[in-house]
Amino acid sequence: MRVFQIEGDWGIDNLKLSERPEPVAGRNQVLVAMRMAALNSRDLIVPERGYGRATGNLPLIPVSDGVGEVVAIGEGVTRVAVGDRVCPTYFQNWTGGAPSPARFASSLGGAIDGVMADLMCLSEEGVVKVPEYLSDAEAATLPCAALTAWSAIATYGQTKAGDKILIQGTGGVALFALEFAKMHGAHVTMISSSDEKLDRVRAMGADATINYRTTPDWARASREITGENGGYDNIIELGGETTLPLSLRAVRPGGTLSMIGVLSGLKLEASLGPIVARQVRLQGVTVGHRDGLEAMMKAMTQHQIHPVLGETFAFADLKAAMSHLKAGDNFGKTLIGF
Structure with a gap:
């Protein structure tokens, strides 16, 4: 069967189209013929061994x-049947409860083999049936980006x-967070350096927008938006090093910073005083468990939520798809068709 794999040594140049024997489902396992894949920022980091060991x-x-x-x-499988459409869960060993080192070590696409294969053999506990109303392309986007947003907004x-x-x-993650926050009846502000993209999120339901390139001190600018609330109840923190100091100024006393991304850098160079004095909660969010994914899919079905899709690339064009994602000009999830 076809696979894309990093082989010989780390580095994007060693990501190659290759062949592996077809797997066979054993007891409590399922064999899944993959149809679509969706890229996330982490998929650009993995080939460079960006997460170390x-x-x-x-x-x-x-x-x-x-x-x-x-x-x-395989023998003993009861969760799914032949013919079911399923998504593999991001953490194969985290079905519910608190995280643990063993559960975190079971993430697809690094530390364990991911979805860029014609066939995947997985535990029945590591797959979730897909809502019928979603297309293959829409369903492919859910296990990582959507669940991360759901964990930050709902869980x-x-x-x-x-x-x-x-x-x-x-x-x-940001676009899913917008959809889920509006589903819950929240008032949503979104920041971006692109006026065009801000126009698009307003069309999706964003209540307020700020261009952080033309308004660098968006924390000050947001005070008029939050008013008597004294800041935001929750900030979906995706920037990291550069944005965190501003987020600490923009969050309300007792509010939450949902720390998801570190796109602008890994170092923490912010005053810790506001965290203590204003009783701010810094909540790390690393995707989520299977129970959360199933709850999210039920809510999406109830509200008929559709993911925002971008360009679709062929299986053999994985590297081109990665380059497209890295360029950062895209809006909506980048997809791979099998």
Whole structure:
């Protein structure tokens, strides 16, 4: 079967189209014929061994998000049947409860083989049936980006009607966070350096927007938006080093910073005083568990939420798709068709 794998040594130049034997489903396992995959920012980091030892070992099949059809099941399988459309879960060993080192070590596309293969053999506990109303392309986007946003907005953020949420950027997680926050009845502000993209998120339901290139001190600018609230109830923090100091000024006393991305840098160079004095909660968010993914899919079905899709590339054009994602000009999820 076809696979894309990093082989020989780390580095994007060693990401190659290759062949592996077809797997066979054993007891409590399912065989999934993959149909579509969707890229995330982490998929650009994995080939360079950007997570150190936690990236996994070579050869490694990259990419965490995808959807396929169950084509065979092993003895004892009860969760799914042949013919079901399923998404592999991002963390194969985290079905629910608190995170642990073992659960975090089971992420697809690094540390363990990902979805860029014609066939995947997975535990039945590591797949989730897909809502019928979603296309293959839409379903492929859900396991990482959508669940990360859901965890920040619903699971940890516990968003309620009337909450004021600020979302940084217009990438995959940000667009899902907008949809989920509006689903919960929140007031949403989004920041971006592109007026065109801000126009598009307003059309999606964003209540307020700020261009951080023309308004660098967006924390000050947001005061008129938050008013008596004294800041945002939850800030979906995707920037990291550059944005965190501003987020600390923009969050309300007792509010939450949902730390998801570090796009502008890894170092923490911010005053810790406001965290203590204003009782701010800094909540790290690393995707989520299977129970959360299933809850998210139920909510999406109830509200008929559709992911925002970008360009689709052929299986053999994975590197071109990665270059497209890296360029940062895209709006909506970058997809791979099998």
